[in-house]
Amino acid sequence: MENQLFIYNSLSRKKEAFKALNSPHVGMYVCGPTVYGNAHLGHARPAITFDILFRYLQHLDYKVRYVRNITDVGHLENDMDDGEDKIAKKARLERLEPMEVVQYYTNSYHRSMRQLNVLDPSIEPQASGHIIEQQQFIDRIFESGFAYEKNGSVYFDVKKYNEKYKYGILSGRVLEDLQSNTRNLEGQDEKKNPFDFALWKKASPDHLMRWPSKWSVGFPGWHLECSTMGTKYLGDEFDIHGGGLDLLFPHHECEIAQSTAVHGKSSVRYWMHNNMITLNGQKMGKSLGNAVSLDDFFSGKHPLLEKAYSPMSVRFFMLQAHYRSPLDFSNEALISAEKGLERLFRGIETLEKIQPSSKSDIDFKQFESKCYHALNDDLNTPILISHLFDGLKQINDLKEGKISIHSDDLNNLQSLYKTFVENILGLIHENSGKGSELTAVLIETILTIRQEAKLKKNFETSDQIRNALTSLGIEIKDKKDGFDWELKSTT
RNA sequence: GGUCGGUUUGCCGAGUGGCUAGGCGCUGGUCUGCAAAACCAGUUACAGCGGUUCGAAUCCGCUACCGACCUCCA
Incomplete structure (x- = not known):
């Protein structure tokens, strides 16, 4: 290499x-x-x-x-x-x-x-x-x-x-x-x-x-x-x-x-x-009075911020631009970074669940070398990230069984994502919004009841539960067999 | 005024001569009781003018616009 x-x-x-x-x-x-x-x-x-x-x-x-x-x-x-x-x-x-x-x-x-x-x-x-x-x-x-x-x-x-x-x-x-x-x-x-x-x-x-x-x-x-x-x-x-x-x-x-x-x-x-971070095209600096503190970003308490942004979203937002380019801050850009990062983490979770098979359609060596090449080129993190996203497509294809991978490549791929995302880019999956254990058990109990109602085609009840939970900021994700959920808008 | 850098698709942002990143958004689809979520597919541009070249977003020149530094700043 x-x-x-x-x-x-x-x-x-x-x-x-x-x-x-x-x-x-x-x-x-x-x-x-x-x-x-x-x-x-x-x-x-x-x-x-x-x-x-x-x-x-x-x-x-x-x-x-x-x-x-x-x-x-x-x-x-x-x-x-x-x-x-x-x-x-x-x-x-x-x-x-x-x-x-x-x-x-x-x-x-x-x-x-x-x-x-x-x-x-x-x-x-x-x-x-x-x-x-x-x-x-x-x-x-x-x-x-x-x-x-x-x-x-x-x-x-x-x-x-x-x-x-x-x-x-x-x-x-x-x-x-x-x-x-x-x-x-x-x-x-x-x-x-x-x-x-x-x-x-x-x-x-x-x-x-x-x-x-x-x-x-x-x-x-x-x-x-x-x-x-x-x-x-x-x-x-x-x-x-x-x-x-x-x-x-x-x-x-x-x-x-x-x-x-x-x-x-x-x-x-x-x-x-x-390079500098800009805000509306102007350098963000204390002397200019337009600096938004990191605490503001994490809490969302600043007139310029539409919402709170997690530290990892901020980190990922920066890594999506090359360090020598100016980077313009906006809520829109930060939100899109936040969503992209979620997708990346989701892909990694999917990767952990992939089952190996006897043959492999994955060219691991080439993928790995592209990732290293990006970083070796003056720490080009946006390119590295683009490769990692490209890999996501293959991961999903693997999950769907459209392509297959043998266990060596699977182990390599899993460790590659772990190495680049966690160890080098320093992006860690913050505890996915499940709240406290009490909250989690309560929500899951309610959702189980809703699931039963759905199976009995009692959609009136199931929708009632869904609306109630949604209004509390709980996002319900129905799946083929069962459900998943997440706490949104956690302050 | 001087020094340095920039102008890329709806937005953010890579890319330094041919192989036309990526994310978000949008549109369509799959799934689904419906919706959401998820996944799949589609979506394309390089400030203007001129030049070099078989070929330029990419090199050169000019113009316009933007920014940083020249004072403490990450």
Whole structure:
């Protein structure tokens, strides 16, 4: 079986054959969330994308160390409110400890990720836990000559860096263009050039998170944490760095500069970026005020949502699009994903009940190879899913006895679906809506009575029962011999 | 303004030169007391214009429109 994985490297803008630096070990770093708000649909995209990669690499027998950070420093400044704003007032009243905010939203993030069946990373470092390492990293940038201090803050000298190395290799930006297009923001006068970025910032009096350093009491610059923690846990050079496309510039560009300044070359071999989730064609983001939180999706309590969507529906919805394509959210798209996923699970249930025969009309090897081929092609999950749906037709034909399968192929096919759907795509069949045991027994008792009424052709009674149960949100599925049922609209 | 990407059938979304994904929806059928569910079948497009080619959704050029980034963002 050919299993050469190709991944798209944002640096070369090409699909490249993946070769692990120290096979079978793979080091993978992904930018995690800044924990100052509930996780929204946008956060789920990289989490799921790189969860698939994590799972697939492990499936290919790599030993993966997956580092996904929690950013809890650098963005937690008090808002510059004048004190009259209601929200600011409330925040002051609640007077939360910054670490309280961090802990709260970290927990919330973890809860959402677990619901989405995203595996825990191997290491989940917090920026605030690596202040000393970040300071040491700054020391090393000083040693290489690309840092300068001004009024207790430390900046990266991009212009000087650009003279030795090239700044902008990831984003395709040219320094001269940046120079003329960088906006003039406050507090920029300390910098030699507007595009220089902070390595260490002196804390203003109202800044809550602060640490002593040789330069000032302050806090590390945002770009620094990833360079520091990435190399700390994965080595000076490692395999994969992932994150959202919106981080490509300036965040990842600055990471490259920092690492290159220290190590003489970039630490990362493969840069991977997932595309954005859009809402009505616009990027979903907190700053735009159009982010729908994952909790909202799971509960359905949001004006934009017509109903609640299960975590697996959300996961499947994302996997039906390629991770490098933008994905537009809509109720219609999510509902169609939900229905498709149900059908997929139903097919797998059917597959479990197939009886083998002596001959086989199934070309298992070819089917398997198509599935691998899809994932090997830059994690093309939509193609993989389309193959799995194609297989459903055969499964139903097997059930109907139109075609047959021998036991080896049957076992292979069953394990293939289990492997790809559950282990790699991470889709698990949530307990089909049967409610509590008490509910189930009651409903089945009633349905048995209805069945008896039907057999006696007492349709008045059977319809009466059906209408009553239907109005309670219980869907009755009559079959040739007997019945099945499901609780719909479970809140 | 600069950098990058996109425009695919009713909707969502794959596809980088010929073999015309897939899901949802819709239509028809099978089953059924009726309905639902389930299953089966049908349903087709590549923004516009020009070029390259035996052949283009796919390559090249231009135009139009959309988006991301350039400021915190997944």
